[in-house]
Amino acid sequence: MSVKQKQTVLLASFVILMLAVAVTAVVLPYRSKDKAIENATAGETAMTELESGTLAPGYDLPSLPNRFLESQLYDAASWPESSSRDIVNDRAALRAAGTSRYGKLEVWSQPGEVRLQDGAPAKYKGTYTIRYVDRSGREHKLPDQKGQVLRQLPEPAVMKVIQLDGMDVLLFQPRYYRFAQGYGSMYTTYAYAITSDQEAFPLQFVYNEKSSGLKGVDSFLFDMNGPIESIGEALSAQTSYNGGRFEITWTLDRERRQLVASAVKDRSEEYIQLAEIVGHASKHIEQALGLTEADYPDGKLPDNKLGELFTNRAWSNPGFRFLRDEFAKQAEAGNTSRAFAWLPIDATYTSADAIRFTFTINLWYAIGLAGHLEVELKQQDGEWMIDDFGTLETEKFDDPNAPYNGLFMEDPLE
Incomplete structure (x- = not known):
């Protein structure tokens, strides 16, 4: 094919x-709030219709499109009915953790958790204990995550921490896996707060839907190709809907333990332009690596023109040269990997004339082993040059004989 x-x-x-x-x-x-929270399982978002009085005074919320929380292909919490690859774990294990200024938040499996090993990463399903450990080492139990499905490596996942005034917000993403981001970047996200008074609790996401009013949900979909950062007493994160890209400002209501969608900015046009730039650069990198499974809609560039788009610094990067040499050896031996690129991820302007993104590649056609190579572009005389490459990293499989397994060739971008 x-x-x-x-x-x-x-x-x-x-x-x-x-x-x-x-x-x-x-x-x-x-469903009602109590039943929604009680019955919510993996793949479901506990949703509540809220009255306007449940918000603090002074909010003038923007309207989000109807059915804003569409399910996403690569974050589906699916689990086969039966599998010979199921393994039952009888011991508790740490699955995720986040370190706040005011203590730690931990996600622990409970005995009876099931592990499905169907490649990299593994999937886990079960009930998970959410535990806050304050600075004195005292443990505080939060509501369990019931019937949850995790998708991660055996090592504990690391939660992202957003620092606000006197409070940290920790983001738990059960199925986020960075090496899958090249073919699906929307991930279910739960938010927990830890205060300077060493109190911890889950946060509810509250937003105004165009035709049906206020909604409260226990999780939201964040697009991991966009930044997640603090803005005063709020955090900013992006999500995608119907081909568009939206930046939502979530303002913290401490008293009601809510993150309220207080502002929405449509950034679709900016990201369409950005995607076009990094998409062209990704095609140039594919051609420079000698990949044969790539389509070139505008045709391949002549070798001399292609070479002019790369600086000497980029051309001499260890990770880039390693891949280029490996693919050349395979072609010479008549045993090509049939590698091809996925969509670039994490594209962002670092200045008006500089862009950074991660080049993502399926290194071995039949296996699906992913590789990431950091890229920096700079604009010179109206043309985007591939100025530098950074670190090369590949997936780590359980099979030690898998090609390019767990490579890490560190060369940070300046």
Whole structure:
């Protein structure tokens, strides 16, 4: 099957999935807050219809599109009905942790957790204990995560911590896996607060939906290709909807233990332009690596023109040269890996004439082993040059004989 045929099949599958999601979203009934939280399991978001009086005075909330929380293909909390690869864990294990200025938040499995090993990473399913450990070492139990599905390596996941005044917000993403970000970047996100008074509690996301009013949910979908950062008493994060890209400001209401969607900015046009720039650069990198499974819509560049787009510093990067030499050896031996690039991730302007992103590549066609190479672009005379490469990192499989398994060639961008 050619690359173009594969892309057509993937696009058709995606359209069918989105239609199914839309139908599901229309018929999904809303439940009361108590029942929603009590019964919510993996793949469900506990949703509550709120009265306007449940918000603090002074909020003038923007309206988000209807059915804003569409399910996403690569964050589906699916689990096969039965599998010979299921392993039951009888001991508690630390699955995720975040370090705040005021203590630690930990996610522990409970005995009876099931592990499904179907490649890298593993999947886990069970009930998880959420534990806050304050600075004195005293433990405080928070509500369990019941029927949750995790997707991660055996090592504990690290929670992102956003520092606000007198409080830290920690983000728990059960199924976020960075090496999958090249083909799906929207991930379910739970938020927990730890205060300077050493109190910890979950936060509810509250937003105003266009036709049905206020909604309260225990988790939200964050697009990991955008920054998550603090803005005063709020945090800013991005999400995608219907092909658009939105930056939402979540203002903290400490008394009600809520993150309120107080501002929304449509950044779709900016990110379309950014995607076009890094997309072209990714194609140039594919060609420079000698990949044969790539489509070049505008045709391949002549070698001399291609070489002019790379600085000497980029060309001599250890990770880039390693990949280029490996693919050349495979081609000479007649045993190519049929590697191809996925979509670039983490693209961002670092200045008006500089962009950084991560080049993502499937290193081995039949296995699906992912690799990441950091890239910096700089604009010179109106043209975007590949100015430098950074660290090369690849997935780590359980199979030590897998090609390119767990490589880490560190060369940080300046």
